[in-house]
Amino acid sequence: MKLIIHDLNQSEADRLFGQHPDDAILIGKDQEIHQCVGCFGCWIETPGLCKIKDDFSDIGKRMAQSDEVEIISHCLYGGFSPFVKNVLDRTLPYHQPYFTIRDGEMHQKDRYKNHVNLSVRFYGEDITLPEKTTAERFVEYNGVDLHAQSHTVSFYKNLEEMEAQRR
């Protein structure tokens, strides 16, 4: 299954994903999301499930059912837009609380056996060179932290350019 997390408005999403495969799940701004408050309830009270009652309490489980995660986000300061970052922040239950060493650094142990292929598509008319460099390092970090099988990052000026390349 493919999980697509995006920050597009409805008409843009319809245009880009109009013919998305049946096994793809879209996560967009139409869904109710609250911010992660760092309570660690998803680790020590309801392991694997976020305690916040909204559309994202089982986001860790949904990630675990995916073999591919595609993120489409406006590039903001070299990272994700607030909505997409909020979704990523809420994936804490995807991890165990216990620590391990991965790629020479301390990270969380995997809760699930899957290793997603992570692809990130940033868009923005005026992404600066430092923002691009930051974004590349950020996605690389996410790849290690999520224990992804692979990670790719690409940049587009606008959705038209992305649409043409994504086909």
Place this chain on the structure above:
Amino acid sequence: MKIGLINGSPKAMGSTSEVLLDELKTLLPPDHDLVSFGIHHAMLGVNQLEDIASCDVLVFALPMYMGGIPSHLLHCLIQLEKSLTESPHDITVYTIVNNGHYEGSQNETTIAMMKNWTHRAHLKWGQGIGIGSGVMIAMAKDVALGHGSKKNLAHPYSTFVNNLLDRESGDNLYVNPTYPRFALIQGANHGWTKQGKAHGLRKKDLTIAP
């Protein structure tokens, strides 16, 4: 000089960012005007925007979330960027980022994002400090800087404060905990089991995959 100390943790109380700012305050001479701000939600009020814009120096303290800035703070940075670029401001920005992992260098991208924001807001970048296992410092609230868990923080904080008071820029600094990594992992993992137990869960319950 008016120094704005901005706690960007989503936790309104008891955050590591709060402790790190409190520690910084002890090193700032009393003749400066220190103003504390708490940005714990995704919206800033008009008064907060105006107060922040009136500072000469801003010090952000925030936790690293998933390799970057917590989402609520991103909302507020967008608001601030818009408000600060409407008229020129002579503000220098410093940032303290902490994470729950050992290596302070894991905060590098978050600091870079704050620097990128500074440029978008047409402000001057000062310096960033990335602190690993920030919670160890927060737990040692009553320990003097330069001792115990705060041993490795003393020198970087001193450099940071000197630059801040001169409104100078400096290379980013990264701080690892005083303890060896294997000991920290062992202790922290034991701590999670203990916290799970307090909620009636066994160690294997914390690893279940729903």
